[in-house]
Amino acid sequence: MQPSVPSPAPSPESSAAPAAPRFDERLTAPGSWWAIAGLLGLSGGLIMFPFGTVPMLGGLIVAAVLAGAAVSSYGSARVRVVAGSLVAGDARIPVSALGAVEVLDAEEARAWRTHKADPRAFMLMRSYVPRAVRIEVTDPADPTPYVYLSTREPEALEAAVEAVRTGTEG
Incomplete structure (x- = not known):
């Protein structure tokens, strides 16, 4: 999982408006x-x-x-699904390189933050957000086994990733 690199500015002949994010959440501090x-x-x-x-x-x-x-x-960390990619903090991964999305309740999220955690995983976690998602990384060139993201709306994030993966509007 590599930090995102600034993308080049869109050319005038490209689309006038950038793609709207399917999911956008800022993990603000309480x-x-x-x-x-x-x-x-x-x-x-x-x-x-x-x-x-x-x-x-x-x-x-x-x-x-x-x-x-x-x-x-x-509290400025953001989780977004935009332009065919999952953007979490500084990391950007194409949805095509992602596998199954698992919605975690508070108890299961705590387990994946502690004793079930893999040190190779990319984790964007906030202790004040009790729920999370765990998304498998299926890219064979990427050693990251999964992405763990704290989110207040895990079902909406799962739906956004699935919508991008299947190409449906949502």
Whole structure:
């Protein structure tokens, strides 16, 4: 599984609009994580409090910005099915190289994240998303046995992959 490479810009004679994604989900961090980031900003201000008002405000702003950037970065992962490919984070794999899609409930997803996991698998997992899908990789040139993706809508992702594979509109 290789990270995606930026595709060349479409030429003017190519289709006017890019293909709309059949599935598009951003694995955003929960609100409680943003509250914790705010509390970390407050902590930065309290740490700098003995040095005066200006350092306190500086500590508050710097700590809040750093914590917010960390939460935003972790919560910016996307899972998409677009233009005949499954795009998960930085990875892009053609749907033609994918096999069976298995929808995992919370218990089965936990098992595939832990004791059933294969170290060669590509895993885009978020602990705050309890459900997932496991998709076999059938490309013989790819050593990745499967793709594990956390998703809040595993049935919709499965339907999108199957729709692309069979060439049906959905």
